[in-house]
Amino acid sequence: MPNAALEEAFAPFVGQDFGPPEIARDPVNEAMIRQWCDAMGDANPIHWDAEAAAKTHHGGIVAPPTMLQAWILPGVRLADPDRPPSDKQEELHALFNQHGYTGVVATDCEFEFERYLRVGDRVTAKATIESISEEKATALGIGYFVVTRTRFENQDGELVGSMVFRVLKFKPSQPPQQASSGDAAPAKPQRIPAPRGHDNGWWWEALDRGELMIQKCSQCGTLRHPPRPMCHACRSVDWEEQPSAGTGSVHSYVIMHHPPVPGYDFPVAVALVDLDEGTRIVANVVDCPFEDIHIGMKVECSIEELGGVKLPVFRATS
Amino acid sequence: MSQSRRLGDVKVGDALPDLDVELTAAIIVGGAIASRDFTPVHHDRSAANAAGMSDVFMNILTTNGYLSRFVTDWAGPDAALAKVAIRLGTPNTPGDTMQLRGEVTAVDPEGGTVDIAVAAKNSWGDHATGTVTVALPK
Amino acid sequence: MSITLKDQAAIVGIGQTEFSKNSGRSDLQLACEAVSAAIDDAGIEPSDVDGMTTFSMDLTDDIEVARAVGIGSLTFQSQIPHGGGAALGVLHQAAMAVATGAAKYVVCYRDLNGRSGQRYSEGVSGDLITSDSIHWSWYIPSGLMTPTSWVALVTQRYMHDTGTTSADLAQVAVSTRKHAVTNPNAIFYERPITLEDHQGSRMIVDPLRLYDCCLETDGACACIVTTPERARDLAQKPALIRGVAQGSGADQESMTSFYRDDITALPELGIVANQIYAQSGLTPDDIDAAILYDAFTSIVLFQLEAYGFCKRGEAKDFVKNGNIEVGGRLPVNTHGGQLSEAYIHGMNGVNEGVRLIRGTSVNQPEKSDHVLVTAGVGVPSSAMILGKMD
Numbered sequence: 055m056p057n058a059a060l061e062e063a064f065a066p067f068v069g070q071d072f073g074p075p076e077i078a079r080d081p082v083n084e085a086m087i088r089q090w091c092d093a094m095g096d097a098n099p100i101h102w103d104a105e106a107a108a109k110t111h112h113g114g115i116v117a118p119p120t121m122l123q124a125w126i127l128p129g130v131r132l133a134d135p136d137r138p139p140s141d142k143q144e145e146l147h148a149l150f151n152q153h154g155y156t157g158v159v160a161t162d163c164e165f166e167f168e169r170y171l172r173v174g175d176r177v178t179a180k181a182t183i184e185s186i187s188e189e190k191a192t193a194l195g196i197g198y199f200v201v202t203r204t205r206f207e208n209q210d211g212e213l214v215g216s217m218v219f220r221v222l223k224f225k226p227s228q229p230p231q232q233a234s235s236g237d238a239a240p241a242k243p244q245r246i247p248a249p250r251g252h253d254n255g256w257w258w259e260a261l262d263r264g265e266l267m268i269q270k271c272s273q274c275g276t277l278r279h280p281p282r283p284m285c286h287a288c289r290s291v292d293w294e295e296q297p298s299a300g301t302g303s304v305h306s307y308v309i310m311h312h313p314p315v316p317g318y319d320f321p322v323a324v325a326l327v328d329l330d331e332g333t334r335i336v337a338n339v340v341d342c343p344f345e346d347i348h349i350g351m352k353v354e355c356s357i358e359e360l361g362g363v364k365l366p367v368f369r370a371t372s
Numbered sequence: 373m374s375q376s377r378r379l380g381d382v383k384v385g386d387a388l389p390d391l392d393v394e395l396t397a398a399i400i401v402g403g404a405i406a407s408r409d410f411t412p413v414h415h416d417r418s419a420a421n422a423a424g425m426s427d428v429f430m431n432i433l434t435t436n437g438y439l440s441r442f443v444t445d446w447a448g449p450d451a452a453l454a455k456v457a458i459r460l461g462t463p464n465t466p467g468d469t470m471q472l473r474g475e476v477t478a479v480d481p482e483g484g485t486v487d488i489a490v491a492a493k494n495s496w497g498d499h500a501t502g503t504v505t506v507a508l509p510k
Numbered sequence: 511m512s513i514t515l516k517d518q519a520a521i522v523g524i525g526q527t528e529f530s531k532n533s534g535r536s537d538l539q540l541a542c543e544a545v546s547a548a549i550d551d552a553g554i555e556p557s558d559v560d561g562m563t564t565f566s567m568d569l570t571d572d573i574e575v576a577r578a579v580g581i582g583s584l585t586f587q588s589q590i591p592h593g594g595g596a597a598l599g600v601l602h603q604a605a606m607a608v609a610t611g612a613a614k615y616v617v618c619y620r621d622l623n624g625r626s627g628q629r630y631s632e633g634v635s636g637d638l639i640t641s642d643s644i645h646w647s648w649y650i651p652s653g654l655m656t657p658t659s660w661v662a663l664v665t666q667r668y669m670h671d672t673g674t675t676s677a678d679l680a681q682v683a684v685s686t687r688k689h690a691v692t693n694p695n696a697i698f699y700e701r702p703i704t705l706e707d708h709q710g711s712r713m714i715v716d717p718l719r720l721y722d723c724c725l726e727t728d729g730a731c732a733c734i735v736t737t738p739e740r741a742r743d744l745a746q747k748p749a750l751i752r753g754v755a756q757g758s759g760a761d762q763e764s765m766t767s768f769y770r771d772d773i774t775a776l777p778e779l780g781i782v783a784n785q786i787y788a789q790s791g792l793t794p795d796d797i798d799a800a801i802l803y804d805a806f807t808s809i810v811l812f813q814l815e816a817y818g819f820c821k822r823g824e825a826k827d828f829v830k831n832g833n834i835e836v837g838g839r840l841p842v843n844t845h846g847g848q849l850s851e852a853y854i855h856g857m858n859g860v861n862e863g864v865r866l867i868r869g870t871s872v873n874q875p876e877k878s879d880h881v882l883v884t885a886g887v888g889v890p891s892s893a894m895i896l897g898k899m900d
Contacts, residue, residue, distance in 0.1 A: 056534075086406075093399070093406035094437040100449045110376070110449045111509065119453045120436040127408035133416075163432055164457040191532040191626045242468060242495045246655075248647035258647075279769070280648045306667035306773065309716035310653045313632060314497045316462070321716075324654045326663055326768050334769050338652050344716070349670045363651050 056189040060153040064146060064186055064198075072141035072181040072202075078125040082117050082175045090121050116170035122206055122215050125177040142183060143202060150223040155197055162220040168213045176209045184218070197224025243316030245361030253283050260295060264357050266366055268333050270296040279333035300355030301371070302329040309344050317361040323347055327355075327368055337366045346370070376448030379479065379508045382486050388446045388474035393438065395494075397427070397466045403434025430464035435500050439490055442472040443504045447486075450509045454485055458502030468494045477503070484510055515602075515755075516789045518609035520741040520748035520899065523552025523734035524861040529697055529852035532626040533728035540730035541570045541621035542578045548732040549579070553745030554615060559734070561586030561613030563603040565596040565855060570621055586613035590756075592764050594803060594886025597856025598894045602754045604735035614736060620857040621730035629726050630657055649766060657805065658723055660765040661888060662715040665808040668774040669717060672823035674811065676717055680708035681829045682807040683721045683849060688835055690846025693872045697725050698850040722807040724848040731857035733864065738899060749867040752880065752897040753789035757781030758890035765888045779816035782884075782893045787818070790895045792880055794818035797895070799866050799875050800840055800882040801859035804847040809887040810834075817882060817893070836873045844873040856885050863896050 080086070084102070091101050099106035100116055107115045117125075131137065139145045147158065171177065187199040200221050206214040250258050257280075260267040269281040273290035284291050307325035314320050323339040325347070338360060339347055353368040360367060393399070404414035412419035414431045421427075440453055464470055471493045478487035485507050492499040525547025527533070527540050549556055559581045562572040566589040576584060586607045590596035597620075604616035624630065633656030634646045649655060654663070668674060687703045690696035703721060711720035741748035759777035761770050770777075787793060794817060802813045811825035819840055820828040828834070834842040845851045845862035852858050863883040865871040871878075885892040 090406040090437065093402040093434070094441045095393075096437070096441040096444070098441070098444050098449055106449065112449075112452070118437065118440060120433065120440045120456060121407070123433060124407040124409075129408045130410045132410040133412050135412075160432055160460050162457075162459050163436065164455070165436065165453075166455045167453055170452065189532065193629075196532055196626060245653075246650050248651050249643040250647070251644045254644050254647055305768075306663050306670070308654070308659055308662040308666055309713070310659060311713045311715060313656070315633075315653065315655070316496045318653045319495075320653070322653050324652045324659065324663070326667075326773070336649055336652055336654055336766075336768065349667065360651075365651050 057153060060150070060155070063149055067142060067146045067183050068186055070142050070183050072143050072183070075178050075180045076126050078177040080125070082125065082171045082173050082177070084115065084173055086124070087115070087117050087121070090118055090124065094118070112170060115173050117172075119167040119170060119215065120165060122165065122167075122171075122177070123179075123204070123217060125171075126179045141181075143181070146183060146200065147223065150198070154225050155223045157194060157197065157224040157226045158221055159194065159224070160219060160221045161199070162218075164218040165215060167215040169208075169215075171208065171214060177214065178207045180205045180207075192222060192224060194222065195224040195226050197222045243361075245317045245363040245365075247363045254281055256295070257281055261357055261366065262364055266298045266300050266355055266357060267295040268298050268329070268331055270294050277331055277333050279335060296331075298329055298331055298355070300329075300366075302327045302353055304328075304339070304347065304349055304351045304353060305334060306349060307339065307347050319361070325353070325368060327353060335366065337368055340367045340369060342370050376450035377446065377508055379481065379484055379486070379510050382476055382479055382508065384476050384479060386476040388442065388488065391442050391445070391472040393470040393472070395430070395464055395466050395468050395470055400428050400430045400434070400464065400466060403437060404431045407431060407433035407437070409433055425463065425465065427465045427467070432460065435460070435464070435492065438470070438472065439492065439500065439504060442474060442490065443488055443506055446474070447506050447508060452507045453504065454507050455505035456502070458490075458500045460500055461498040462494055462496035464494055464499050468496075470494050470499060474504070484508060513609075514789045515605050515609060515751065516753060516791070517738060517750055519605035519735050519751045520738050521601075521733050521751065521860075521864050521896070522736055522741045522744045522746055522748050523548040523550075523554070524732070524864050525549070525551055526731040526854075526858065526861055527729045529695060529727050529729040529854070529858070530625075531697075531728060533623055537569045537621045537623055537627070538574055538578065540623070540728070541575045541619055541732070544621065544730035544732040545575055545579050545617050545619050548617060548734050551746060552734040554734065556580040557582045559615045559617050560584055561604065561607050561616030563588045563590070563600040563607075563616060563618050565589065565593070565600070565620055566591045567593055567596075567855075568620055568622070575619065584613075586616060592886070592889040594805060594855045595889035595891045597803065597860065597885035598754060598883060598892035599756050599885065601735065601751065601860065601894050602756050602892055605751050605754050608735055608737050614740065616735045617732055618735065618857070618860070619730065619732035620855050622855065623728045624853055625726040625728050627728070631723070631726060633657065633659070645763065645766070656715065657765065658715045658718055661806045661809060662718045663768065664773055664888065665806070666717050668808065668812070671774060672826065674823075674826040676719065677705065677709065678811070678826035678829065679722050679807040680705045682804070682810045682834070683708045685829065685832065685835045686804060686843050686847045686849045689844050689873050690850030693846050693851060696846040696851040697727060698846060718806060718808070721849075724805045725850070725853045727852040727854060729852055729854050729858070731854045731861050733860055741899065747868050748899050749864040749896045750899045752792065752895040753786035754892070754894040755782050755785035755789070756890065756892040757785070762890060764890075767888065774812070776812055776816060776887065778891050779813065779887065782891050783817045786893050786895050790897070792895060796880050797840065797882045798878045798880055799844060800842050801845075801863045801884065802842050802847075802882075803856050803859065803884045803886050804843055804849050805853070805886065807849065810842065812887055813884055817884065836875050841873070841875045844871050844875065859883055863894070867896050867898055
């Protein structure tokens with residue numbers, strides 16, 4: 055259900071400029087260019103070696119084109135938490151915030167370049183709020199996409215390039231967590247380990263020791279997987295562990311593409327494997343081009359760490 | 373780097389050399405400062421933590437800077453970038469690795485440009501994906 | 511004396527909310543709106559309702575709905591497990607309740623904010639949607655953690671065994687979409703797709719592409735069940751339940767029955783089919799239209815075979831040449847299905863089945879005396895045959 059009051063309030067913003075054109079405080083200069091190239095590891099001589107640059111069609115030192123916005127950003131003033139909204143975009147964001155759409159995330163960025171900037175050029179930027187979408191349901195929460203366009207000109211009024219930015223202003227579906235440095239999200243995601251309970255924990259513990267086990271009924275000898283507390287053939291609750299040879303063939307398989315899950319590094323192949331002992335197991339197939347995986351393919355198991363979790367993985371039998 | 377790639381040398385399906393960037397706080401903060409983007413989440417770990425992140429994360433201009441460098445490393449000094457269009461995804465934080473990959477998807481002999489599908493992956497997924505258009509000498 | 515459920519109950523009212531990606535209201539409110547609409551459609555009063563049944567996955571308590579709608583006292587309550595497999599399980603419960611006198615008017619309902627709230631496509635990786643975490647433990651670490659992935663694994667084997675191709679699956683997507691294009695209630699109203707669109711859509715879990723997968727929707731549906739005797743005096747032309755049944759097969763898991771000799775056999779569907787045909791005395795030849803549970807295109811093929819419309823491996827040919835569109839041998843999912851109208855866990859299909867019997871579907875086939883309605887595939891399932899009252 056769209057927010058009518060908000061939509062009415064933001065409508066006048068569409069088509070408006072952020073404010074008067076912004077003029078770069080400093081002309082394009084070698085010091086800032088060199089700092090940028092150092093930070094990006096950019097060794098392109100057209101940005102720092104006048105002699106080499108002169109031999110290219112650029113004809114002399116030019117600024118990296120994606121540096122365009124850096125010429126007009128206000129620098130350290132951006133970090134001032136008490137800075138009042140200074141342009142229409144910031145006023146628009148403040149309006150969204152008042153209505154509970156406090157989240158913001160940039161989703162798309164597009165640069166187009168007409169000409170490379172040369173040392174001594176001075177940039178002027180004119181930014182416009184181009185459009186605001188209808189309300190959208192997204193993974194982050196409901197929100198609106200705001201598109202802004204900035205036009206960059208040089209001192210002669212020639213178009214240098216343009217930048218289109220799309221951000222989502224959204225109502226966070228989860229209340230923001232008061233994260234401290236101790237419990238913030240880990241730097242690297244891991245796979246989700248199997249929850250372990252009374253009836254399955256032993257199997258994963260064996261895997262931790264490097265052994266692929268099959269549950270075997272102590273009374274009638276029937277093998278079963280996944281483990282269960284009672285034998286379906288004779289109803290005995292006595293069972294033992296039998297090591298598997300780890301060899302078998304692919305019964306069916308899929309390639310996981312979407313949705314991506316952190317820690318899993320999709321696309322990955324998952325197969326249902328017929329173990330030679332007669333039970334089946336779901337596990338990843340690795341080191342095999344996806345197009346070569348096929349039903350009936352002979353595979354063998356090894357136990358390895360994938361995404362921080364010890365798992366059985368299968369490779370094509372050589 | 374001194375050799376420039378020519379339009380006639382390029383065909384659809386050509387892969388750019390992989391570039392893996394081991395991300396450090398210096399790279400992320402350095403990129404933010406070089407682009408004059410002092411938004412606190414890009415240089416102040418406590419501000420990043422308050423935003424629910426484990427550490428400072430890369431600003432968008434630095435991502436664009438790396439992507440354009442990735443392409444011009446391959447294309448050479450005579451190349452001129454015409455367009456960089458990306459969709460943004462998972463954040464880049466220190467300790468992670470940004471893997472840049474690219475493949476030529478179109479060659480326009482008339483316009484003298486090449487389209488390259490680029491992807492910057494990290495361990496959370498796609499950091500950025502999109503297309504870079506670059507003009508090459510004929 | 512042996513009694514069956516043949517002609518013991520009828521659906522006399524249907525109700526639903528709009529279908530959207532963002533309802534902007536609670537699950538409870540959606541349920542109340544759908545139940546209230548079904549009561550009005552039947553021409554009864556809330557206080558007439560004395561039984562309620564829903565899915566165990568539903569987030570709304572029956573008694574909360576009862577309080578809000580003013581239903582009052584209840585003499586029958588039940589919840590059916592295993593997701594979309596419950597879609598006709600609830601009708602089965604309602605039919606048994608009214609046939610035995612446990613209740614006079616039973617409301618079956620399902621509400622979900624399936625797009626703006628919890629999305630099933632995200633799978634069981636985060637907040638487990640089931641307490642049975644041990645079950646999922648065999649699949650989550652390898653990444654096989656979404657409904658699409660579980661169905662894709664069975665689909666891959668089915669395609670291998672029967673020679674079915676992705677282009678055959680596309681036929682189901684395209685035919686179903688045609689029906690949604692003329693249905694103003696459908697999410698994909700006026701948005702047709704082609705076989706090429708399907709083949710060009712991105713892979714979700716190979717071999718299933720985006721257009722092989724159903725929608726995720728906010729909305730709710732409800733229907734009212736009573737005896738045929740009471741039905742005669744009510745506002746609407748009743749949809750008589752000629753047969754209704756549940757079934758769970760040997761070695762059944764919820765979505766992951768991967769340990770049977772033939773993982774594509776899905777014996778639970780046969781158990782359901784045998785019962786509803788035996789109860790009703792009807793055969794597949796008598797069925798004029800079908801609402802087949804279509805969370806994925808491939809499971810429509812599985813059901814065409816399991817419910818006896820064609821032989822094993824022949825569904826890929828059955829769906830060709832408009833055969834499952836209005837005007838074909840068996841119009842399937844005339845509302846656009848869950849692929850293209852809305853995903854309300856099969857309950858929007860129940861309402862469409864009733865409309866087909868009433869003659870009020872937007873895609874009404876020439877003949878619809880008997881309509882098959884089915885439930886989730888890969889889980890313990892259920893189905894129903896609707897017919898007309900004399």
